[in-house]
Amino acid sequence: MKRILILVLFGWAAGALAEPAPLVVNTSKSGRASVDTISAVHLEIPTGTTDLKKIRLGIVDGMMLTKGRVWTYEGEGDGYILARFDYRGLIIVIRIEYDQDLVQLKYYRASKGLECSNLQPDGICYKNHRNYYNYTKNLRASIIRQLRVVSGGVTT
Amino acid sequence: MSNLIGKTLGAAGLLVTLLMAGSINAEPVHPYADPLQFGDHVVDVDAMLERAFRRAKWTLVKESDTDYSGELSYKGFDIRVQIAVGEKALILTLDSVTSSSCTSQCRDLGEKRVLAWVLSLRRNISYVLTSLVRDSLQREIDQTSQPNTPPASRL
Numbered sequence: 001m002k003r004i005l006i007l008v009l010f011g012w013a014a015g016a017l018a019e020p021a022p023l024v025v026n027t028s029k030s031g032r033a034s035v036d037t038i039s040a041v042h043l044e045i046p047t048g049t050t051d052l053k054k055i056r057l058g059i060v061d062g063m064m065l066t067k068g069r070v071w072t073y074e075g076e077g078d079g080y081i082l083a084r085f086d087y088r089g090l091i092i093v094i095r096i097e098y099d100q101d102l103v104q105l106k107y108y109r110a111s112k113g114l115e116c117s118n119l120q121p122d123g124i125c126y127k128n129h130r131n132y133y134n135y136t137k138n139l140r141a142s143i144i145r146q147l148r149v150v151s152g153g154v155t156t
Numbered sequence: 157m158s159n160l161i162g163k164t165l166g167a168a169g170l171l172v173t174l175l176m177a178g179s180i181n182a183e184p185v186h187p188y189a190d191p192l193q194f195g196d197h198v199v200d201v202d203a204m205l206e207r208a209f210r211r212a213k214w215t216l217v218k219e220s221d222t223d224y225s226g227e228l229s230y231k232g233f234d235i236r237v238q239i240a241v242g243e244k245a246l247i248l249t250l251d252s253v254t255s256s257s258c259t260s261q262c263r264d265l266g267e268k269r270v271l272a273w274v275l276s277l278r279r280n281i282s283y284v285l286t287s288l289v290r291d292s293l294q295r296e297i298d299q300t301s302q303p304n305t306p307p308a309s310r311l
Contacts, residue, residue, distance in 0.1 A: 053293065053296050053297050053300065056293050057294060057297060061290065064287070064290060072279065072282035072285070073285055073286040074193065076195060082193075089272070089275070091185045091187065093185055110184065
């Protein structure tokens with residue numbers, strides 16, 4: 001009964017509003033990675049199509065076809081998909097937010113050692129271990145590729 | 157009266173915490189105990205779990221419509237996990253670990269190995285789930301472009 005309650009509460013809690021937005025890095029803030037490093041993960045991605053079904057497919061295809069380690073599906077809600085990365089005990093969970101115009105990766109959770117030490121209220125991670133940016137930028141690059149495929153921009 | 161106020165404040169605190177959890181989560185992720193949400197993408201949970209357990213080389217036992225257990229006997233360890241399946245999500249919990257050969261001297265090493273094996277099982281479940289979600293989304297698009305085509309059988 002307790003576990004079922006946790007399932008219900010978790011699903012409800014993850015249902016908060018999600019909305020991608022153009023990335024603006026506050027350069028006056030100290031204790032952050034470089035703008036290029038942050039952008040490699042969190043810069044918004046134009047969708048190339050307004051069909052939300054195709055956008056969701058592009059995101060999941062991108063997760064499965066990421067260079068190196070596959071990102072797996074953890075769940076989804078209105079306007080976002082949760083993607084998880086596991087490698088040798090290191091775990092990153094990214095909240096991939098989308099609408100008809102943009103897709104954007106936001107920090108959600110991570111295991112010890114990859115927790116964001118300067119997390120902004122909008123989910124942009126200003127400071128983390130370099131592995132966080134290295135692993136997650138591959139996911140972003142893969143989603144860009146697959147969005148082009150589903151929107152008819154390129155063929156594989 | 158003060159008890160009622162305390163309960164109300166406690167409930168409000170829980171509500172705020174849960175709402176905040178939707179956008180940002182400061183808690184570190186648990187290696188395997190976070191719920192795996194499959195939503196409407198999976199119709200046959202049995203088939204999904206069977207496929208995942210086969211990939212992970214674990215043994216699956218169905219105990220009821222909502223409860224499953226998994227067993228692994230490997231390198232002297234006997235590991236048992238429980239899987240509780242809700243309407244749209246499932247949770248994996250470690251039930252027991254026994255070892256005939258491991259003494260207190262190898263306890264730390266044993267814990268790491270067991271964690272890695274349970275994590276591997278969860279990863280296999282989520283991998284199979286991801287491929288099912290992918291197929292489900294592709295079918296939605298195909299049905300939109302060909303509205304008269306009957307839906308394909310779902311795993």
